[in-house]
Amino acid sequence: MFEPDEELIGRVVRQLRRPVTVDAGLDARVMEQVRRLPPRRAGGAAHAAWGWLTRPRTVPFLPLGALTVAAVFVAVVLWRPDRPSRPASMSEFGFVVVAPRATTVSLVGDFNDWDAARTPMQRVRKDESVWTAVIPLTPGRYRYAFLVDGVRWLADPAAPAARDDEYGAPSSVVTVGGS
Amino acid sequence: MGIERVGTSDVEAVRRVLGGDTDAYATLVARYRDRLARYAVHMLGNREDAEEALQDAFVRAYRSLERCDDAARFGAWLYGILVNRCRTTGARAAKRGRVFVRDEAALNGVAHASAAEQTEGEDVVRWALGRLTTEYREAFLLKHVEDLEYEEMARLTGASVSALKMRVKRAREQLQAILREAERV
Numbered sequence: 001m002f003e004p005d006e007e008l009i010g011r012v013v014r015q016l017r018r019p020v021t022v023d024a025g026l027d028a029r030v031m032e033q034v035r036r037l038p039p040r041r042a043g044g045a046a047h048a049a050w051g052w053l054t055r056p057r058t059v060p061f062l063p064l065g066a067l068t069v070a071a072v073f074v075a076v077v078l079w080r081p082d083r084p085s086r087p088a089s090m091s092e093f094g095f096v097v098v099a100p101r102a103t104t105v106s107l108v109g110d111f112n113d114w115d116a117a118r119t120p121m122q123r124v125r126k127d128e129s130v131w132t133a134v135i136p137l138t139p140g141r142y143r144y145a146f147l148v149d150g151v152r153w154l155a156d157p158a159a160p161a162a163r164d165d166e167y168g169a170p171s172s173v174v175t176v177g178g179s
Numbered sequence: 180m181g182i183e184r185v186g187t188s189d190v191e192a193v194r195r196v197l198g199g200d201t202d203a204y205a206t207l208v209a210r211y212r213d214r215l216a217r218y219a220v221h222m223l224g225n226r227e228d229a230e231e232a233l234q235d236a237f238v239r240a241y242r243s244l245e246r247c248d249d250a251a252r253f254g255a256w257l258y259g260i261l262v263n264r265c266r267t268t269g270a271r272a273a274k275r276g277r278v279f280v281r282d283e284a285a286l287n288g289v290a291h292a293s294a295a296e297q298t299e300g301e302d303v304v305r306w307a308l309g310r311l312t313t314e315y316r317e318a319f320l321l322k323h324v325e326d327l328e329y330e331e332m333a334r335l336t337g338a339s340v341s342a343l344k345m346r347v348k349r350a351r352e353q354l355q356a357i358l359r360e361a362e363r364v
Contacts, residue, residue: 005355009323012354015304016324022216022230027208030237031201037242040199113242 090136100129102148107133109144116147137176145171193250222265232268236261259335307357318346
């Protein structure tokens with residue numbers, strides 16, 4: 001004789017809720033790995049600035065203005081051959097975004113710990129609406145985004161969207177193949 | 180219940196880590212390890228993959244801690260990272276042909292409530308869970324085992340509340356069917 005469905009699911013849930021322990025060395029491995037990362041710059045100012053930059057706000061919305069801005073954001077990723085001074089596996093990538101009204105644009109991604117201060121983009125002189133940044137990348141998969149005027153996150157419309165973005169902001173993916 | 184059990188201690192630990200005190204992160208790892216491990220082990224079906232996903236989630240969270248804009252909800256934020264890591268690890272495991280294999284060692288540390296309910300019953304439950312699709316298993320575990328609200332699940336998974344309700348319902352139906360079938364054999 002079968003138990004009612006609710007009892008059956010209840011039994012399953014009770015079993016699955018029991019504690020599960022993993023290797024006690026996991027904590028040490030995590031800490032060993034994070035200690036090998038570049039040290040954080042101490043000081044709450046950077047964190048405070050980051051919080052200010054990324055905090056959601058209510059802003060005046062002008063549909064025509066938003067459409068204009070959206071229409072001009074076009075980005076491409078340009079590949080450039082390795083420079084002789086780089087390791088063989090490292091290639092330089094040029095990131096380009098069109099943002100005519102922007103005051104500042106930063107390239108942020110897995111390659112710079114999403115730090116807006118580390119890769120500021122530069123205007124291209126002959127066309128001031130175009131911003132670029134060139135960075136070396138080793139083979140791998142990187143998520144990235146553009147941070148415009150410190151407040152607007154933009155995924156790259158010319159690149160695949162990051163489907164596994166766990167942080168809640170739009171981002172794109174570039175995959176660098178090995179040589 | 181939910182996953183926001185954190186209080187000022189999480190806020191303080193996050194503040195210290197962001198201030199350059201790397202060792203403070205050990206507090207957060209120790210605090211969340213076991214609970215996250217339960218989800219990862221059930222989601223991935225074996226301890227090796229679960230530990231890989233868990234370690235990766237902790238390291239990614241450390242690297243991106245500036246993006247946790249509400250330290251009081253560090254646990255929920257970390258959970259979201261783990262959910263994604265489990266998806267990635269699970270997909271990779273599926274590609275190499277190891278899909279939800281049994282791993283007795285994963286249950287070595289389990290505190291058994293009663294002898295009658297352990298061993299065979301647990302094996303059957305885990306086997307049945309492993310026959311669900313990734314989406315159904317994820318939804319079932321988050322709703323019924325981790326006891327999350329649908330709104331929180333939607334934030335973690337990126338799926339809509341209605342889609343998640345459907346997945347949980349289907350998961351329950353399939354689990355029942357699988358277990359009923361097992362009882363007949």
